[in-house]
Amino acid sequence: xxxxxxxxxxxxxxxxxxxxAAGVRRSAPLVRERTGGDDELxxxxxPQRLADFIAQDQVTEQLGIFIEAARRRGxxxxxxxxxxxxxxxxxxxxxxxAAELEVPLVQTAAPALERKAxxxxxxxxxxxxxxxxxDEIHRLNPAIEETLYPAMEDRRLxxxxxxxxxxxxxxxxxxxxxxxGATTRAGLLSKPLHDRFGLTHRLEHYEPADLARIVARSASxxxxxxxxxxxxAIAERSRxxxxxxNRLLKRVRDFAEVRAAGVITEEIALEALSMLEVDxxxxxxxxxxxxxxxxxxxxGGPVGLSTLCAxxxxxxxxxxxxxxxxxxxxxxIKRTPRGRVLTERGFAHLGLPVPEGAATLF
Numbered sequence: 001x002x003x004x005x006x007x008x009x010x011x012x013x014x015x016x017x018x019x020x021a022a023g024v025r026r027s028a029p030l031v032r033e034r035t036g037g038d039d040e041l042x043x044x045x046x047p048q049r050l051a052d053f054i055a056q057d058q059v060t061e062q063l064g065i066f067i068e069a070a071r072r073r074g075x076x077x078x079x080x081x082x083x084x085x086x087x088x089x090x091x092x093x094x095x096x097x098a099a100e101l102e103v104p105l106v107q108t109a110a111p112a113l114e115r116k117a118x119x120x121x122x123x124x125x126x127x128x129x130x131x132x133x134x135d136e137i138h139r140l141n142p143a144i145e146e147t148l149y150p151a152m153e154d155r156r157l158x159x160x161x162x163x164x165x166x167x168x169x170x171x172x173x174x175x176x177x178x179x180x181g182a183t184t185r186a187g188l189l190s191k192p193l194h195d196r197f198g199l200t201h202r203l204e205h206y207e208p209a210d211l212a213r214i215v216a217r218s219a220s221x222x223x224x225x226x227x228x229x230x231x232x233a234i235a236e237r238s239r240x241x242x243x244x245x246n247r248l249l250k251r252v253r254d255f256a257e258v259r260a261a262g263v264i265t266e267e268i269a270l271e272a273l274s275m276l277e278v279d280x281x282x283x284x285x286x287x288x289x290x291x292x293x294x295x296x297x298x299x300g301g302p303v304g305l306s307t308l309c310a311x312x313x314x315x316x317x318x319x320x321x322x323x324x325x326x327x328x329x330x331x332x333i334k335r336t337p338r339g340r341v342l343t344e345r346g347f348a349h350l351g352l353p354v355p356e357g358a359a360t361l362f
Contacts, residue, residue: 045218045246046092048099055210059201066199067100076129077101078198079152079179083186087243088203090182097180098131107133110140116147123151128175137181138188145193152179152196205240208232214242215249224253229266237273239282239326251276281330281349290323291332291350294342299355302339
């Protein structure tokens, strides 16, 4: 491919001038990955095909139909938005979409796109049919979003040359491509950007039985011998999240190799998870510290966020973004106008009785 071509698209006259004015390096290297044939990728714990993707049946079934329809028509798949909590497989699905379509995958993250020239460098260098994956797409700044609108709808990239009254716009033609966006906070996407995605899917947390299957598959890839009891023990403490399940599997594997014969039985898994301070509900030491602090130091609450942060020596953002979401989801604490309150379920998890004066809080 020559430097004056983008895929099979011949640029308009003046395209190089426009690209230079926008600060676009047409030959800039991209984070590009062709699916298949990569030993490192083959060793990855990520599923490589839709058939390998465990659970999320509604999402995978729909994607399978839409991908097959696009392949039969010889057209790129419509733009896809994948939403859901971290670690559920959004990035894996982006890789799978590219693999199923048999096209290159180009990926980046929204925080890395600071200027219009950054997004232009990616878009103008895409090969026809490519999957362009943007992680955490809700963090795009408005200027980048506006650049994406004509690219998503009309496959065109307008570039302004000059300034003031002498300014003119030159349009760069783009090859057909599929934009796949992943977000953990779909509500932060602007409505114009959200509406330009033809396919929107939300991934939900996994059941323990499905996570046990994921643990078994990952153990097979890692070459680890594991018994069904060990699979379930890890799955039940994985917060409904494959990423957590794989992380715990690797640590239990280390424990089994050092303290046992390398085989992960239920007893070995429970002993390793106990050493890691992960309880049956998936809570670790920091999660329990928050619960215990509210219960013992503040009588079950309510306690303000700043007071709680001072009591456990933690930053407010860390509590709100890292620890609280799972505690709230499990119904162990709740937020009130007066502060955080430990629920009856939270007291039960700690094995503590509910204080008499706290009954009116629940």
